[in-house]
Amino acid sequence: MNWQEIFATRMDRMQASEIRELLKLLDQPDIISFAGGIPDPALFPVQAFQEAMTDALSPAQSSAALQYSVSEGFGPLRDWIVDEMAALGVPCTRDNILITSGSQQALDYLGKLMLSPNDTALIGWPTYLGALGAFNAYEPHYDRLIPRGNRSAEDYAKTAKDNGGRVKFAYASVDFANPTGETLDRAARENILDLADTLDIAVIEDSAYQSLRFDGDPIPPMLALEIARKGSINECRTLYCGSFSKTLAPGLRVGWICGAEPVISRLVLMKQAADLHSSTLNQMAINSVARSVFTDHTANLRRVYRLRRDAMLTALKEHMPDGVEWTKPEGGMFVWVTLPKDMDGAALLRHALETQKLAFVPGQAFFADRSGANTLRLAYSLADEAQINEGMKRLGAAIRDLA
Structure with missing residues (x-):
């Protein structure tokens, strides 16, 4: 065959x-x-996870831990993420959070949601290899995202049209990026938001390393900067991808997307069609460990x-x-x-x-x-x-x- x-x-x-x-x-x-x-x-x-798993599998919680669950994710974990996002300048609710199987699944879902063949994704040059792997399946063209340059939105749009589609999103790993280790300063983040508004496209903000700052002052996430402009997360085009893989443990495969409710609701449908929901047991363990030792x-x-x-x-x-x-x-x-x-x-x-x-x-x-x-x-x-x-x-x- x-x-x-x-x-x-x-x-x-x-x-x-x-x-x-x-x-x-x-x-x-x-x-x-x-x-x-x-x-x-x-x-x-390890010890915190051992205790969390034991607790999740106790008679009081094992039925929930081992049963099917809601596609949006474990409620208490989403509440913890809501508090963390608020601390970053992103006021939101549980309805703005979708739990994914690591941020890699988040990138795959967002590519699937927005890219048709021959559409264009604006990316760094270089960029995260996993993002290329996630987006490649949806047959896009790539164009170089230049947050500090003078390339016009009209030129981006024309190039995408000549390639048979339109620009759909700008993707950026903003803090200590994989692979370069570089961080986008505030001006560069604002420039990306300006470009996205002009092109009327989404922004995918990959923040897997956000908690691992050693030096310098923290820079607000692009989603926080956009909320400051527009007043509400539900008016924003930025989709924040977070992960516990670089902070607590990658093997449990727990990440999240934070964004406007209309986008999250469509992603929930995608989650239902793909794997129903992320592991409830793993989410319960992450929630317990995050609350106790994060x-x-x-x-x-x-x-x-x-x-x-x-x-x-x-x-x-x-x-x-x-x-x-x-x-x-x-x-x-x-x-x-x-x-x-x-x-x-x-x-x-x-x-x-x-x-x-x-x-x-x-x-x-x-x-x-x-x-x-x-x-x-x-x-x-x-x-x-x-x-x-x-x-x-x-x-x-x-x-x-x-x-």
Whole structure:
């Protein structure tokens, strides 16, 4: 049987994640890996989750924990998120929150909700690889979102029309972005909102790392800035995607979308058709752990990851040859490295694995047009300070070899 003739055309746009393949290297003890942008499991609040699961499976709660539930999500958890969003300057109600299976499902749903084939999504250059994976299935074109540039809304609209569709949304990872570690300043966020108003499009605000700020003053989410303009979340076009994966635990797959009720109500229908609802047991556990340890736990994460960020920046300064540049993130998990123009990150990875037992992610995977060959992403969340210094020493040696 020729399955290829039966597959939908969208499957041609769906490729294996280069990062997921690289994660397999973590099982090799002789590899120093900066490839996986994942939290350190040694920092998971295991005891709190053990207690929360035991409580959820107690006679008083087990029926609810193991039963079908509402598609919108576990009510007390949505209430906790409402309070957290209010603290960020986003007053909302439970009806503005949909629980998803991680923020990755949120991105998939939003792509499915808005993109028809040949529509255009405005994205960063580079951007989060998971967003490209989520949106690719709906066969869009991509255009470069330039929040600080002088490109006009009319030019964006004309380019999208020439490609056979219209611009549907702007997607931005706003705080300590994956992959660059960079943060959009307030002016850039306001510019995106201005562009979205002119084009009459949605804004998808990916805030998976919002709680992991080490330095500098917090910047209001775009959704908060838009509410300040328009008075109510239900008048806003920004859809905020949050996650517990980078703060509490990724394995439970709990994230959320916060946005205007008319959008949430349509997403609920999508959730019903896809998987009915996210795991109630997992949501109950997340709710319990968030209420008991979130503030102290995220403070500890910031302390540990800040030390690792500092170690990486120090080691890069010490070991990188001339011609190599890197970002200096104020939080999150990533540093973005730009190599000399004639150097290929994928070739460097092959050489580094063979000669230095070192892994990272070549940057080309994060560009919709597969440019950026001379870039790479380093994740410091899993390595201690000694491993980071040794890893940057090996990276510098591998770069010198190819140079």
